Amino acid sequence: MFDSVLLGLAQVFEWQNFLFLFFGVFMGIVFGALPGLTATMGLALLVPFTFTMAPAMGLIMLAGIYVGAMYGDAIPAILINTPGTPAAIATTFDGFALSQKGKAQHGLVAAAFSSSYGSLTANVVLALAAPPLAIASLMFGPPEYFWLAIFGLTIISTLSSGFIFKDLLAGAVGLLLSTIGMAPIGGDVRLTFGFPDLQAGVALIVALIGFFCLPEILTSVIGQRRATYSSEKVKPTLGVVKEVISTLIKRPVLMLRSSAIGTIIGFAPGAGGNIASMVSYNEAVRWDKNSEEYGKGTVKGVAASEAANSAMAPGSLIPLLTLGIPGSPPAAVILGALMLHGMKPGAELFTTHADITFAFIMGLLTAAFLVTFIGSFGSFVFARIINIPSRFLAPAILFMTVLGSYSIRNSMLDVWIMFVFGILGYVSSKLKFHPAPIVLGLILGPFAEEGLVQSMLAGRAAGGVVSYMVFRPISLVLISFCLLSALWPLYASWKARKRKSTLSEEGSHA
Numbered sequence: 001m002f003d004s005v006l007l008g009l010a011q012v013f014e015w016q017n018f019l020f021l022f023f024g025v026f027m028g029i030v031f032g033a034l035p036g037l038t039a040t041m042g043l044a045l046l047v048p049f050t051f052t053m054a055p056a057m058g059l060i061m062l063a064g065i066y067v068g069a070m071y072g073d074a075i076p077a078i079l080i081n082t083p084g085t086p087a088a089i090a091t092t093f094d095g096f097a098l099s100q101k102g103k104a105q106h107g108l109v110a111a112a113f114s115s116s117y118g119s120l121t122a123n124v125v126l127a128l129a130a131p132p133l134a135i136a137s138l139m140f141g142p143p144e145y146f147w148l149a150i151f152g153l154t155i156i157s158t159l160s161s162g163f164i165f166k167d168l169l170a171g172a173v174g175l176l177l178s179t180i181g182m183a184p185i186g187g188d189v190r191l192t193f194g195f196p197d198l199q200a201g202v203a204l205i206v207a208l209i210g211f212f213c214l215p216e217i218l219t220s221v222i223g224q225r226r227a228t229y230s231s232e233k234v235k236p237t238l239g240v241v242k243e244v245i246s247t248l249i250k251r252p253v254l255m256l257r258s259s260a261i262g263t264i265i266g267f268a269p270g271a272g273g274n275i276a277s278m279v280s281y282n283e284a285v286r287w288d289k290n291s292e293e294y295g296k297g298t299v300k301g302v303a304a305s306e307a308a309n310s311a312m313a314p315g316s317l318i319p320l321l322t323l324g325i326p327g328s329p330p331a332a333v334i335l336g337a338l339m340l341h342g343m344k345p346g347a348e349l350f351t352t353h354a355d356i357t358f359a360f361i362m363g364l365l366t367a368a369f370l371v372t373f374i375g376s377f378g379s380f381v382f383a384r385i386i387n388i389p390s391r392f393l394a395p396a397i398l399f400m401t402v403l404g405s406y407s408i409r410n411s412m413l414d415v416w417i418m419f420v421f422g423i424l425g426y427v428s429s430k431l432k433f434h435p436a437p438i439v440l441g442l443i444l445g446p447f448a449e450e451g452l453v454q455s456m457l458a459g460r461a462a463g464g465v466v467s468y469m470v471f472r473p474i475s476l477v478l479i480s481f482c483l484l485s486a487l488w489p490l491y492a493s494w495k496a497r498k499r500k501s502t503l504s505e506e507g508s509h510a
Helices: 002-012 015-033 039-050 055-072 074-080 086-100 104-137 142-153 164-178 196-200 204-223 238-249 252-266 273-287 299-323 329-340 354-387 390-409 412-430 435-462 465-470 473-509
Strands: none
Touching (some): 002 055, 002 354, 015 039, 015 354, 039 055, 055 074, 055 104, 055 299, 055 329, 055 354, 074 086, 074 104, 074 299, 074 354, 086 104, 086 273, 086 435, 104 238, 104 252, 104 354, 142 473, 164 435, 196 412, 204 412, 204 435, 238 354, 252 299, 273 299, 273 435, 299 329, 390 412, 435 465, 465 473
């Protein structure tokens, strides 16, 4: 295998292949940064161009697009509070707060470095342990997906900023919105109100733009009549790059934990980066002694989200390359590219086509380094975007939101839904409702519903729904995580009260 790795690296650094890798990373960042354009769309659009290329060259370019897009979605999330893809929702929590403090470059560099770190970690796992992990991915069935969704919903307690009942209600609203359209099992049409376009449900990107981006424009630019989109002037410097990277290097537990979460959730087919980044952010808050810093602008929050998001990408390729099961929508496009070049997933990829397969894996690895380079030095340009006067920037953002919403399904209904969600997001922010639980419910609702219905059907056939859903190894682990996550806020509150009483007693004795 070591010889195959060296051969793969040698192919990546052939000047033509490296040029296409750089081009792929750049295009991936562009697709990730523009709301409505995703890694899946970028890969699908550029796959036809690989037909006339050598297989290794084409796959190396696709590797660059995939890795680049995983970082690109952080740029609008940090600068304008608009996740480029659903996987960057958690990045907005601290990234935009940093931007509002005049520290947009801090967030961008943190995103670039942690994206590279997560991608590198997952690629090492992909190269060394793909076959056994692929077998483990087959153990994920409907019950495991249901409990994974429930575990994700318990994150609402961490996202809560002192208004837990409001946030739970917001999560319930998100779950209700997720039921719009055709039922995943049975095909019943629900809550479409006579609009055929709604049979496919509410597009997630549309909801993200509506709940995150438009309220900020209405509040900051229009409501407060700010001269610039940010309340502070951004002044990028080289010292920021060194400072942020040094800060994150000193937190290996945070980086490794986030990367591991992204890799593990990645090899569970269909889970995706949105769940990985939210779970990783939740765990970062849970285990940090200074958890009160999160949500107010800390590079640790950006790093937790982006490391998991980017680690998910190579993780999703583990079941693809070994079993032919794509772990994410972009992986499904890569599967198509492999098949078009006559490469069948499975043992054959690591024997007959080992040179091409490891060229692809090393392409992913090298692309991670390029993301650090492009992202860190590109931050000097990206960070200055929010210094543009709001009278120019706000209309451009509004135009991009409309274009991004329309491009999902070429439907004007999505544009109107985006505006409705924007108004709802603005009103809810005034009522102290955070949009994150709503979007979290919208993301996890289909996972929970599909997993529950399929589990009930399979459980009846197996002789017991409860035993089928609960007494499976992975299900038991996930249920334990659910209970721990749900009860953790109570423990944290008790611990805080105990610390406060201890300090007051010490003060009275003094």
